[in-house]
Amino acid sequence: MFDSRLIQIIINSLGETFYMVGASCALAVAFGLPIGVLLVTTEKQGIIENPGICQVLSTVVNIGRSIPFVILMVAIMPFTRLLIGTSIGTGAAIVPLTIAAIPFVARMVETSLREVDAGVVEAAQAMGASPWEIIIKVLIPEAKSSLILGVTITAINLVGYSTMAGAIGGGGLGDLAVRYGYQRFRGDVMLATVVILIILVQGVQMLGGALARRAGSRGN
Amino acid sequence: MHLRGDVSGLVRLESISKTFDAGPSRVLALENVSLRVAPGEIFGIIGLSGAGKSTLVRCINMLEVPDEGRVYVDGLEITALESRELREVRKKIGMVFQHFNLLASRTVLENVVFPLEIARLPKPERIKKGRTLLELVGLEDKEDAYPSQLSGGQKQRVGVARALANDPKVLLCDEPTSSLDPQTTRSILRLLDRINEELGLTIILITHEMDAIRQICHKVAVIADGKVVESGRVIDIFTSPSHETTKSMIRGTTPIDAPDWAIKILEASAKAADRRVARLSFVGESTGHPVISSIVRDFGVDINILTAQIDHIKSVPFGVMLVELSGEGDGVDKSIGFLRGLGVSVEVIDDVGDLVAKGNGGSE
CATH class of the missing domain: 3.40.50.300 (P-loop containing nucleotide triphosphate hydrolases)
Known part of the structure; x- marks a missing residue:
């Protein structure tokens, strides 16, 4: 029922999805992780207590999380154009995807780091560890398993968001489903993309789960 | 302090x-x-x-x-x-x-x-x-x-x-x-x-x-x-x-306070002229001496042991004993002097009520 041309289109779309999700997830972690760390460490009683910074960051993160993705995508078009020269295409879709995911990652990281036993942080302080050493050698390694699960959830959310990127010509599986499946009444294409998305999400979840288990195994 | x-x-x-x-x-x-x-x-x-x-x-x-x-x-x-x-x-x-x-x-x-x-x-x-x-x-x-x-x-x-x-x-x-x-x-x-x-x-x-x-x-x-x-x-x-908190924490480990039944006996005897109620504390070497039998033999004193315990602090033996001493003439006082001479700490208790709530609230 699918000719080779259509199969090629599906493969290209899958590649675009991978590209958008992979790049935006990596960038979101790169920016979201430090923000999450700051949210935990600057709060009251934190290792680099600074309630001012904590409050500002928290507010910015909350604002970021309250804007619906579709609106964000359109609203930041000028910024996207400034950044990569165009506001249309797969590359351009990475910008709003990343920006939408950063506050999400920040909160995920915050939650994970809060699970680290305060006593362990205290032990490190008692040994004379600096705040930076505590972050690098205690907080992040101790929360590793939980952090990996957080990244997994982020990646899966981004798969969902990326399907909306078709609206700005981002391509990907979501765009394919809309253009072929919906607009050209190709129910089979629609079904195929949905199945691929399900497999993709399953795969990401299994991979993340396995990595998290390995990080958290600790010989059990 | x-x-x-x-x-x-x-x-x-x-x-x-x-x-x-x-x-x-x-x-x-x-x-x-x-x-x-x-x-x-x-x-x-x-x-x-x-x-x-x-x-x-x-x-x-x-x-x-x-x-x-x-x-x-x-x-x-x-x-x-x-x-x-x-x-x-x-x-x-x-x-x-x-x-x-x-x-x-x-x-x-x-x-x-x-x-x-x-x-x-x-x-x-x-x-x-x-x-x-x-x-x-x-x-x-x-x-x-x-x-x-x-x-x-x-x-x-x-x-x-x-x-x-x-x-x-x-x-x-x-x-x-x-x-x-x-x-x-x-x-x-x-x-x-x-x-x-x-x-x-x-x-x-x-x-x-x-x-x-x-x-x-x-x-x-x-x-x-x-x-x-x-x-x-x-x-x-x-x-x-000396402090209540210390006593309450030591209680069970060492007998500091007299049991109720002993208090009743002691109340009577503490008033009598020829009797003394005393807490004896032995530390280290003095624990090894047969002091009780010496007193009985040499000073003609009767000893009623009410509570007693021998234990170790680190590796040093120590004992605490609550006794009632009774005897003729100055035998009781002499025996107390004898005990002190051996390095036994002797605390004569005049008011039996002290045994219940000694040193309440005081510090050292």
Whole structure:
């Protein structure tokens, strides 16, 4: 029922999805992780207590999380154009995807780091560890398993968001489903993309789960 | 209140006060606490939960910053340091925690060498030192295990090894045995005692268990409601506690108070001219002398033993005995003099009521 041309289109779309999700997830972690760390460490009683910074960051993160993705995508078009020269295409879709995911990652990281036993942080302080050493050698390694699960959830959310990127010509599986499946009444294409998305999400979840288990195994 | 002797002090606390915010009210955790810990001794700090003893020990490495007062470690005023200097000093103050506080993501050896990593010791030296320490605490075969695979006692051994990694000047132990069973508690206490003897390391031990103090401490300070209510040599505190808190914690370990039935007998005899009620405390050598039979034979005194117990503090035997002495003429007074001459501490009790609530609220 699918000719080779259509199969090629599906493969290209899958590649675009991978590209958008992979790049935006990596960038979101790169920016979201430090923000999450700051949210935990600057709060009251934190290792680099600074309630001012904590409050500002928290507010910015909350604002970021309250804007619906579709609106964000359109609203930041000028910024996207400034950044990569165009506001249309797969590359351009990475910008709003990343920006939408950063506050999400920040909160995920915050939650994970809060699970680290305060006593362990205290032990490190008692040994004379600096705040930076505590972050690098205690907080992040101790929360590793939980952090990996957080990244997994982020990646899966981004798969969902990326399907909306078709609206700005981002391509990907979501765009394919809309253009072929919906607009050209190709129910089979629609079904195929949905199945691929399900497999993709399953795969990401299994991979993340396995990595998290390995990080958290600790010989059990 | 300062301890007798030892003017120098490896660790010195001067008039430490600390208040915590607890919702709308403020809780005074420590009030004008002063202590001196001499080099090489095991100094116990005991108190009921909430007495402020943990806050006190955490003030020594500034995990808790005192509102007032000064802390000196090895002559250096800790309370005057900037954060960078404080971090350097902390490397020389080992700390052992009640809940071990090991890093779950690291193996036993990696946990032990963690302080050395912070101190930026090269890796080969770290590993070498770490293995020596694991040998010291008897866990050389567990270096690749993770904390989750260890028993509580083993975890605490790792905690002790880790605390010793930077060759600290003093080891702070915050309730190190409070989450362990009695048998493991003894083995950890023995380990601390051995470290104190072999390395000459000064240890400050926080506990609520009088038994821990009795087994390994040289000196003890009793904390109640944020204040030091009594302090001194463990043997003195045990044989003649003066504060209610101390007494309540020693009770069960040593007979200080007379049982109810004895009080009734004693009330009558204390009034009689030829009778005395006395508390005899034997420490060390005098425990070995057959003093009771000597008195009976030489002074013609009758002795009624009401309660008695012989025990050990560290390896020194000590005994406490509550007796009623009766005899003709000055036999009773002579025998008391004889006992004192042998180094037995004799406390004649004039008011039997004292046996029930002696030294209520007083400090020393």
